[in-house]
Amino acid sequence: MSEFGFIASVRRLFESVPSNGFEGIGDDCAVFPFGEGESLVFTTDLLAEEVHFLRRATSPFLLGRKSLAVNISDVAAMGARPVASMLSLALPRELTGEWADEFMRGYHDMSEHYGVKLIGGDTTLSESGLTVNVVAIGRVPENCIKRRSAACEGDVVMVGGRLGASAEGLRDILRGEYDTPNALIHKNPEPQVAEGIWLGSRHEVHAMMDISDGVASDLVHILEASHVGAVVDVESVPAVSDVRTAVCGGEDYKLLFTVAADKADGLRSEYAAAFGEAPFVIGRIVASESPSIEWHSGGRIITPDWHGFSHY
Amino acid sequence: MSEFGFIASVRRLFESVPSNGFEGIGDDCAVFPFGEGESLVFTTDLLAEEVHFLRRATSPFLLGRKSLAVNISDVAAMGARPVASMLSLALPRELTGEWADEFMRGYHDMSEHYGVKLIGGDTTLSESGLTVNVVAIGRVPENCIKRRSAACEGDVVMVGGRLGASAEGLRDILRGEYDTPNALIHKNPEPQVAEGIWLGSRHEVHAMMDISDGVASDLVHILEASHVGAVVDVESVPAVSDVRTAVCGGEDYKLLFTVAADKADGLRSEYAAAFGEAPFVIGRIVASESPSIEWHSGGRIITPDWHGFSHY
Numbered sequence: 001m002s003e004f005g006f007i008a009s010v011r012r013l014f015e016s017v018p019s020n021g022f023e024g025i026g027d028d029c030a031v032f033p034f035g036e037g038e039s040l041v042f043t044t045d046l047l048a049e050e051v052h053f054l055r056r057a058t059s060p061f062l063l064g065r066k067s068l069a070v071n072i073s074d075v076a077a078m079g080a081r082p083v084a085s086m087l088s089l090a091l092p093r094e095l096t097g098e099w100a101d102e103f104m105r106g107y108h109d110m111s112e113h114y115g116v117k118l119i120g121g122d123t124t125l126s127e128s129g130l131t132v133n134v135v136a137i138g139r140v141p142e143n144c145i146k147r148r149s150a151a152c153e154g155d156v157v158m159v160g161g162r163l164g165a166s167a168e169g170l171r172d173i174l175r176g177e178y179d180t181p182n183a184l185i186h187k188n189p190e191p192q193v194a195e196g197i198w199l200g201s202r203h204e205v206h207a208m209m210d211i212s213d214g215v216a217s218d219l220v221h222i223l224e225a226s227h228v229g230a231v232v233d234v235e236s237v238p239a240v241s242d243v244r245t246a247v248c249g250g251e252d253y254k255l256l257f258t259v260a261a262d263k264a265d266g267l268r269s270e271y272a273a274a275f276g277e278a279p280f281v282i283g284r285i286v287a288s289e290s291p292s293i294e295w296h297s298g299g300r301i302i303t304p305d306w307h308g309f310s311h312y
Numbered sequence: 313m314s315e316f317g318f319i320a321s322v323r324r325l326f327e328s329v330p331s332n333g334f335e336g337i338g339d340d341c342a343v344f345p346f347g348e349g350e351s352l353v354f355t356t357d358l359l360a361e362e363v364h365f366l367r368r369a370t371s372p373f374l375l376g377r378k379s380l381a382v383n384i385s386d387v388a389a390m391g392a393r394p395v396a397s398m399l400s401l402a403l404p405r406e407l408t409g410e411w412a413d414e415f416m417r418g419y420h421d422m423s424e425h426y427g428v429k430l431i432g433g434d435t436t437l438s439e440s441g442l443t444v445n446v447v448a449i450g451r452v453p454e455n456c457i458k459r460r461s462a463a464c465e466g467d468v469v470m471v472g473g474r475l476g477a478s479a480e481g482l483r484d485i486l487r488g489e490y491d492t493p494n495a496l497i498h499k500n501p502e503p504q505v506a507e508g509i510w511l512g513s514r515h516e517v518h519a520m521m522d523i524s525d526g527v528a529s530d531l532v533h534i535l536e537a538s539h540v541g542a543v544v545d546v547e548s549v550p551a552v553s554d555v556r557t558a559v560c561g562g563e564d565y566k567l568l569f570t571v572a573a574d575k576a577d578g579l580r581s582e583y584a585a586a587f588g589e590a591p592f593v594i595g596r597i598v599a600s601e602s603p604s605i606e607w608h609s610g611g612r613i614i615t616p617d618w619h620g621f622s623h624y
Contacts, residue, residue, distance in 0.1 A: 003435050003436075007435065010416055013417070013420050014420060016420075017427060017430070019429055020428075022395070022396050024432060029432070030398070030432045032396075034347065035348060036347060042398060042431065042432060042449075043432060044434050045400075045434050046401075046402055046436055046445060048436055048438050048440075048443070050439035084342070088358035090363070090443055096318075108325050108326060108328075112328055112329055115330055116329065117332050117334055118329070118337070119334045120342045120354060122356050122358045123315050124358055124363055124364070126360050127363055128441035129439065129441065131358070131360070131438075133356075135354075
């Protein structure tokens, strides 16, 4: 079964349990409205050695940073400010000393930069590989929460940065080249935290998520949740190298969002003024029976076999 | 470095980050007061194959139950009602089908019994062992929260059930006897959820935690946090087998709590009426420069070399 098939079956299984005030599986984060118009949001990511990273290819400091970065990227993608985290480590015995201290210095570096408090965790030995699990918690005014389900017909689809560098970096690493510029981007991603919070406050921004598996996969999640389709012009995808890598590669952690068409130009100008570069327009939301992407190139429909990245 | 040494160094490292309204590391759960006199509490536990369980010795159904049980035990130990959980699974490829489904049925069984909603998680492949990380979230009125730091001189120390069965069960399992009565207790612990919530509502209950590493270790956490000592009568420890196993063995998941002396008898009677058996008095809290346990046997001080259980 695929990861998404498994998640769907788990969602069905848990329909029998009351929600207890939580909005659960289906977005970048779960949401708990706690009164006075504010919510907490929750997300978790597990990183397993040899699946998500090669221990020999990264430093413990950068791995510590990245472990938190990929989680606060999900928080920011809801329009929320990351405020707290929990960290679980399963450490092979040879990593319990200086390696673990250096990992924690990296984790702390990312925490301090975004003001994220470590509020709990668990540390155990591992008899096999190194495993890292992080939970990030964010806080957001309820009317600023951005969900995958809010895309509207006519919206402009934008991405918050150039795509594909992380996938190129992963290729470098798998070739044994651990220190190329793209490999460093792969090992040390910067989540778009300020951008996510800013976009959260803009009512013309409808749906939002972060790109962790590539636009070819992640945009479909927005389309499924919003019951719409999309047209994407491949020439407008801000690809670091080729378009295929840009839309199918994983771990870019750039924001993907949809904006009311009549406000799109104004939003891009203000975003550029705030963050130095305008977001990239890659397509538009259309009415559709099927939650799929229609790829256009040179004004014509093309049918490439593009799918997102999967660790599962 | 020991697990507790590592945790202490991490706490120091994070003193530079603002708390953002969270009460963090140092208790069974982190606490977030969210207004109207209520708080959310958060805890996480990671279970690693060959360290916390042997895949061949348990069923996926029971492992699913236990993964949640050990976390909601921490929630109940704060006096809180468990309301939500997040689950991360790193699955070896051969476990992604029926095994994972059966694990989820066990996890769901425990969730449904206590009304705990699964609100998120992560599923990935593992190239090494099976790793399970669970986060449990509870909800509690602020004046019902029980912390480790609240034990007072003169308090009576009680435990919510008999101790040592899980450790005996682990011994059986390590001998290859996977289905003895104690092995089943080890593989399928029942957290004292109703008891924890009830004790949370009683103001004469001061400090509380759950026993996961044995009284010899866990009571010391209460003593450290409360700046007191304790006297424990070894004859009064409700040992399933021998006293050493009862106080040093891990994973009993019974509640350990201290009660104002003048209310201790009344509380025991009401607890027995509610739950069928009175909690066991094992000692009392005393003023002490050192957060240590003075063990008494036959009215005399003894100095056994008893320490709690550690997976680290």
